[in-house]
Amino acid sequence: MSKVIIYAEIKGGKIKKTAFELASEGRKLADALGGDLGAVLMGPQAEQFAPDVARFGVDTVYVVEAPELESYNSEYYAQALAQVVQEKNPEIVLLGHSMQGKDLAPRAAAKLGVAMIADCISFELDGGKLIGKRPMFAGKCFSRWTATGSPQIASARPNVLETAENPKAGAVEKISFSVDTSRSTYATKDLNLDTSGKVDLTEAEIIVSGGRGMGGNDYSLIEEMASIFGPTATVGASRAAVDAGWRPHSDQVGQTGKTVTPNLYVACGISGSIQHLAGMGSSKVIVAINKDTEAPIFTKADYGIVGDLFKVVPEFNKELKALLAE
Amino acid sequence: MKSLVCLKQVPDTETQIKVNPEGTGIVTEGIKYVINPYDEFSVEEGLRLKEKFKAGEVVILSIGPDRGTEAIRTALAMGADKGIHINDDSLNQADPFVIAQALAAAAGQVEYDVIFCGHRAIDDDFGEAGAMLAELLKLPQVTLVTKVEVAEDKKSATVERDVEGGKETVEVPLPCVLTSQKGLNEPRYASLPGIMKAKKKPIDKKTAADLGITPDPKLLSVGYSMPPERQAGTKYEGMEPADVAKVVVQALRSEAKVI
Ligand SMILES: Cc1cc2nc3c(=O)[nH]c(=O)nc-3n(C[C@H](O)[C@H](O)[C@H](O)COP(=O)(O)OP(=O)(O)OC[C@H]3O[C@@H](n4cnc5c(N)ncnc54)[C@H](O)[C@@H]3O)c2cc1C
Numbered sequence: 230m231s232k233v234i235i236y237a238e239i240k241g242g243k244i245k246k247t248a249f250e251l252a253s254e255g256r257k258l259a260d261a262l263g264g265d266l267g268a269v270l271m272g273p274q275a276e277q278f279a280p281d282v283a284r285f286g287v288d289t290v291y292v293v294e295a296p297e298l299e300s301y302n303s304e305y306y307a308q309a310l311a312q313v314v315q316e317k318n319p320e321i322v323l324l325g326h327s328m329q330g331k332d333l334a335p336r337a338a339a340k341l342g343v344a345m346i347a348d349c350i351s352f353e354l355d356g357g358k359l360i361g362k363r364p365m366f367a368g369k370c371f372s373r374w375t376a377t378g379s380p381q382i383a384s385a386r387p388n389v390l391e392t393a394e395n396p397k398a399g400a401v402e403k404i405s406f407s408v409d410t411s412r413s414t415y416a417t418k419d420l421n422l423d424t425s426g427k428v429d430l431t432e433a434e435i436i437v438s439g440g441r442g443m444g445g446n447d448y449s450l451i452e453e454m455a456s457i458f459g460p461t462a463t464v465g466a467s468r469a470a471v472d473a474g475w476r477p478h479s480d481q482v483g484q485t486g487k488t489v490t491p492n493l494y495v496a497c498g499i500s501g502s503i504q505h506l507a508g509m510g511s512s513k514v515i516v517a518i519n520k521d522t523e524a525p526i527f528t529k530a531d532y533g534i535v536g537d538l539f540k541v542v543p544e545f546n547k548e549l550k551a552l553l554a555e
Numbered sequence: 556m557k558s559l560v561c562l563k564q565v566p567d568t569e570t571q572i573k574v575n576p577e578g579t580g581i582v583t584e585g586i587k588y589v590i591n592p593y594d595e596f597s598v599e600e601g602l603r604l605k606e607k608f609k610a611g612e613v614v615i616l617s618i619g620p621d622r623g624t625e626a627i628r629t630a631l632a633m634g635a636d637k638g639i640h641i642n643d644d645s646l647n648q649a650d651p652f653v654i655a656q657a658l659a660a661a662a663g664q665v666e667y668d669v670i671f672c673g674h675r676a677i678d679d680d681f682g683e684a685g686a687m688l689a690e691l692l693k694l695p696q697v698t699l700v701t702k703v704e705v706a707e708d709k710k711s712a713t714v715e716r717d718v719e720g721g722k723e724t725v726e727v728p729l730p731c732v733l734t735s736q737k738g739l740n741e742p743r744y745a746s747l748p749g750i751m752k753a754k755k756k757p758i759d760k761k762t763a764a765d766l767g768i769t770p771d772p773k774l775l776s777v778g779y780s781m782p783p784e785r786q787a788g789t790k791y792e793g794m795e796p797a798d799v800a801k802v803v804v805q806a807l808r809s810e811a812k813v814i
């Protein structure tokens with residue numbers, strides 16, 4: 230029986246990288262507890278991903294295939310996940326703190342009568358009990374939490390946990406599940422996805438952000454930079470740029486936007502307000518381009534360039550292109 | 556149209572958070588408190604629905620210590636009709652499950668067509684209470700909501716929500732729980748007459764016993780810490796754009812090793 234179970238998210242017909250991060254972490258925890266690692270895959274086409282999670286240490290893959298799980302719905306997915314957890318009775322359940330995870334995990338946890346340690350950046354075991362470390366106030370401080378109930382459920386911030394290949398059997402076990410239709414839920418009418426394949430801010434490895442210093446809604450310079458960096462890079466913004474209507478709300482980085490932890494954060498024309506710094510201050514490397522030498526962003530930047538972004542960024546893009554073309 | 560708005564009072568976003576010397580929590584001295592920004596969107600949306608249907612009410616439900624009254628009054632000054640203030644030591648700092656239990660118990664004592672929560676509280680950043688409340692009440696949830704249109708018969712709503720890389724439009728039966736996301740609306744400011752009126756609006760005080768619940772914590776904090784202090788790195792001033800670009804791009808590869 231699995232002592233640790235991870236929920237492996239599938240999106241747009243692909244398994245998400247977070248699933249591998251969770252499997253790698255789950256493997257460590259399962260080994261420490263002396264037990265097996267299970268993974269839950271949901272949806273009619275989910276079974277094909279069993280070998281993928283097995284590569285990162287999963288012993289058993291629980292596949293739930295009900296037709297209602299064809300596309301994501303909070304109630305149906307929470308029912309299915311809660312059922313697997315009840316049947317398999319693991320000590321620990323891990324999910325990704327992705328957009329879907331944020332919707333699914335608390336509902337599933339409530340069905341199981343427990344709370345969740347949300348948005349963890351690291352885990353440890355203390356006498357067999359899970360401790361999750363998580364930012365609060367968008368990263369202005371950290372706290373460590375344990376759960377009193379069983380199972381212990383936690384979600385992990387995408388892109389933070391390391392992946393480690395560790396091939397295991399990944400034996401498929403189909404779970405028979407039928408939806409409890411006595412519970413009402415919403416029906417999806419329309420799904421309007423950005424087809425450019427843009428990664429979500431919270432999962433991007435590189436973020437190029439523009440603030441009020443952009444002077445308008447022409448973000449082509451920083452969009453160009455993001456595209457030179459490649460598909461793991463995306464564009465972000467400060468609230469000033471969002472409130473001006475230059476960028477969509479979903480691009481906002483900060484305490485009332487998204488908290489991000491990319492490997493590289495490039496801030497262009499952003500002063501570095503306390504709310505903005507809270508949201509991006511844990512980035513591994515920060516580059517700031519700002520014409521005001523006193524801008525607070527420079528106190529956090531690993532590389533601070535004092536200058537006009539409209540002069541610096543084109544040169545920066547030229548250098549990047551040359552380097553990455555090599 | 557009756558809206559029940561779950562509202563948390565949180566430290567202002569300008570607050571420099573400091574962890575206390577014992578590492579058991581944050582230093583609360585001198586903190587200015589405000590309505591959780593996402594809950595402010597909820598208050599506004601409730602008011603707009605009441606205005607649109609020219610009938611109904613907006614009830615504010617908040618769990619927290621004495622100071623929380625101020626946040627409820629602010630919402631009443633914006634135009635909400637009445638408040639329910641749950642003030643109980645066993646609940647004021649509780650985890651999201653216990654909070655959701657208390658909110659569910661309180662919701663059971665009032666009428667509503669829709670319940671609004673924020674998609675997360677910007678102090679603890681859990682982002683759980685809304686979905687948990689929905690589950691405990693056996694209601695549908697729609698999270699990260701940016702647009703709400705309630706049908707004339709108030710039996711359903713068409714709702715737009717943020718999903719990864721785009722928007723989803725759903726139709727949800729009422730009553731349900733919606734969690735507010737930025738983009739839903741621009742909250743109004745309290746007017747002077749609004750502030751005067753708010754002073755006379757009722758705030759119902761309740762304890763855990765009044766709700767008939769005995770809180771049993773599901774999460775325990777085992778210590779707080781400050782993030783590692785980030786040192787300013789190299790600052791390049793007065794250089795030609797082409798030169799500085801070359802130096803920094805090279806450094807990102809050979810020194811920082813991120814590209
Ligand atoms: C409740 C609340 C919540 C908030 N939450 C957030 C949040 O989540 N995220 C967030 O970002 N903000 C948030 N804010 C807003 C925050 O306080 C700041 O107002 C905002 O971050 C400023 O954005 P900015 O840095 O783009 O603009 P500014 O502070 O105006 O800075 C613009 C910068 O651009 C530089 N500049 C101008 N022209 C050029 C040029 N040509 N080349 C180079 N540099 C140039 C300037 O020197 C300046 O430093 C919040 C505020 C409140 C009250």
Ligand SMILES: Nc1ncnc2c1ncn2[C@@H]1O[C@H](COP(=O)(O)O)[C@@H](O)[C@H]1O
Pocket residue numbers: 561562563564591593594616617618619651654658671672673674675676677679680681682683684685
């Ligand atoms: N103490 C509280 N009183 C009333 N509502 C709350 C309280 N705590 C959380 N909520 C609601 O639940 C949402 C999410 O909170 P959280 O799960 O703590 O991030 C908030 O935006 C509120 O709508």
